[in-house]
Amino acid sequence: MIGLQRITALMVLGTAIHVMAAGGAVPAAPNGIELPKGYKDWRVIGSSYRSDKKQLRVIVGNDTAVQAARAGNTHPWPDGAILAKLAWKEKVDEHWPTALVPGDFAQAEFMVKDAKKYAATGGWGYARWVGMDQKPYGKDANFVQECLACHTAVKNNDWMFTHPAPFP
């Protein structure tokens, strides 16, 4: 009886700890990739405008990715490199009608390089968090097949659409 109480108490405690850990935290992607901390502070690698999606994107990278981009060391990108594509819905600038500017935040997409761990998907792990509430994309880990359906076109560029933008 005491044993059962202890087990129950431990279960309750376990649940409480789990809820506390989840408080305000962003859930991992269905493939287990966690939202990289501090990605909003990463440095710029590139940019794009997708007229089909009506989205403005800025591509940023962690230190490993930025160093690789600046050194031209991207064929392949080194292990540890993470690139994030931050996407906003387009909006016409209220004071400059031929300018499109960020409207609502759409999503943050990540490619995480680990040649061994992600060997089955070209050395990259993929993850996406949607909207301001950062909902992980995908019902299960198979969502990566959607990523690969497009990224296979750039297999010869280490599966990466982004070419680092030139800087002075």
Next chain:
Amino acid sequence: MIGLQRITALMVLGTAIHVMAAGGAVPAAPNGIELPKGYKDWRVIGSSYRSDKKQLRVIVGNDTAVQAARAGNTHPWPDGAILAKLAWKEKVDEHWPTALVPGDFAQAEFMVKDAKKYAATGGWGYARWVGMDQKPYGKDANFVQECLACHTAVKNNDWMFTHPAPFP
């Protein structure tokens, strides 16, 4: 005679030092504003696509600007804030025809907030460096009138076209 030799030697030395200092350095703008060091490492504040200029832009800021942007403290922006607009010529993505991506680097434009120092131009100092060789824009300090001709439209937004993009 020795005095003249000494003076000549000092002049030669002075010229040599000047050339050394200028080696690789970017000249100041005609109004005296120096190219901010480290701006390529600044964090993202916004983005834009200018269909009239056929340019992709990423707006980054120094720490003071990023902190102000994230805190919504931009009416007015605080003294010390510097925003940079990095612009690239658009290029159609070779593997995604509905995506525009950075081609040649076009220019880096800066707005430097100092309400007292730049009181005559709305509290902002303006500067632009063009191309990969970062040539300062403007024949003389009056180039700022060109800046103001457009920025006056956003006088009520502290002279700033950029609204910080939303982040989760």
